[in-house]
Amino acid sequence: MFNALVVNKDEDGKTHAGVQQLALDDLPEAEVTVAVDYSTVNYKDGLCIGPGGGLVRNYPHVPGIDFAGTVEASDDDRYKPGDKVVLTGWRVGEAHWGGYAQKARVRADWLVPLPKGLDARQAMAVGTAGLTSMLSVMALEDHGLTPGHGPVLVTGAAGGVGSVAVAVLAALGHEVAAVTGRPEQEGYLRELGASQIVARDELTEVTRKPLESELWAGCVDAVAGSMLGRVLKQMKYGTSVAAVGLAGGAAIEGALITPFILRGVNLLGIDSVMQPYENRLRAWERIARDLPMDKLEAMVQPATLSDLPGLGADILKGQVKGRVVVDVN
Ligand code: NDP
Incomplete structure (x- = not known):
């Protein structure tokens, strides 16, 4: 039993x-x-x-x-x-x-x-959320993300996907901007490696503007909703957003085609559930290598x-x- x-x-x-x-x-x-x-x-x-x-x-x-x-x-x-x-x-x-x-x-x-270098407890500290964060980082890298081109935005940053994304991106040498609706988590997010904290409500107002100032060199988005609609318009030319989750709603509110056709922005869908075996292995190995255990x-x-x-x-x-x-x- x-x-x-x-x-x-x-x-x-x-x-x-x-x-x-x-x-x-x-x-x-x-x-x-x-x-x-x-x-x-x-x-x-x-x-x-x-x-x-x-x-x-x-x-x-x-x-x-x-x-x-x-x-x-x-x-x-x-x-x-x-x-x-x-x-x-x-x-x-x-x-x-x-x-x-x-x-x-x-x-x-x-x-x-x-993977070598991870025990069972650490593997579950990473879990599906962390694996998905790593799949997102790998997809952004495959589409040209390298450190030194500006801040990478992480939405839902104090959550599971967000926390691991912040820590991995910072450890890889990226400047990380963390979006949170919980200002009391600022210290936690800075500990993980965020150098900039963005208040959630700065990014949730739906606007009809076709584009905004270019701010982000990449984005791991766990939120979608009105936030993803705004973030797409703030991406730098030719950069990518990894769309992971829908904590803020399943629609992409206020989204327009302009970021895609005027700035060549990419929206990369990330699925962890049916991910092929080889890519899972690669992601777990990258976690063991690139996620600082402390x-x-x-x-x-x-x-x-x-x-x-x-x-x-x-x-x-x-x-x-x-x-x-x-x-x-
Ligand atoms: P968590 O609940 O741990 O994190 C989600 C975070 O999103 C919250 O901590 C909060 O962060 C933020 N958030 C919550 N509600 C809202 C809202 N209404 N508006 C804006 N921000 C909000 O969940 P996980 O990190 O485990 O998962 C995040 C998302 O990713 C989920 O939608 C989940 O289903 C999806 N997911 C998808 C996977 C895939 O294969 N594609 C795999 C794993 C997860 P803060 O307090 O910092 O603002």
Whole structure:
């Protein structure tokens, strides 16, 4: 028997999350059984712990869209007992039972060996949010971003994606401007490496201006909404925005075609869920190399399985700072 955070749905459609004991036979069919060490809390986890947001189809459900742990049993030649592994994406924790449990059973294709230089706890301090930040930085680099061309903007900076993006970009030698709606997080963001703090409300007014002054050499955007509409108009000539998230809304309000056709700005879509294996490996290796571990440690807030219902609600309200690391044991 092992512990898991299980979400049940009652007859009137309400969901309830609580820690329960499960047996190995309860786990879904798949090739690899993993003893989970750590998981974490992402925005999507908030949805799946709560009413589901349309992501969860079947109940009872075990959420947790990412985890790191040790292989216990494997029917696939790529993995053997004792191997350290990390999992993000592939709709684990949504369509398939996830990492909020002491055991998980998943497809071998979904796993990545833990990169050298990272332990399971550090891998979950990074988690899907941090992996996605690194995928964003890699996409910006592939489109010409190099240090020394001006500040790189990070929106939703005190959140999970934002915090890792700030730390990685600063460590790579970029000047980083951090957008936050929480002025009390200025010290935290400067610690991570931000040299400029931009108040959220400076970038949320929708304007009809076709273009604004050229300010940013790149952008990692976790917010979208009216902020992305404004930021696109402030990008320097020929630069790129990595569009990661929608914490501020799914529409790009006030956006016009002008930044694209008059300044050659690129909007790069970043998806972590279906990212090919080779690119995941490359991103995890870059994290182990380019993310300073002391900065990562400064982002971490520890938690246990029983804290998850509260944390799930907090992240939906944008009230989680940095990265939560859930010790499932
Ligand atoms: P967090 O909640 O940790 O961070 C989001 C941050 O956005 C908040 O901390 C806050 O930062 C800011 N924010 C929240 N609400 C608003 C608002 N209404 N207007 C403007 N800013 C707001 O979430 P994550 O960092 O884990 O995820 C960020 C986004 O990225 C989510 O939308 C998530 O779904 C998406 N995502 C996408 C992935 C992909 O594969 N593309 C993978 C992982 C995440 P502050 O307080 O500093 O202003």
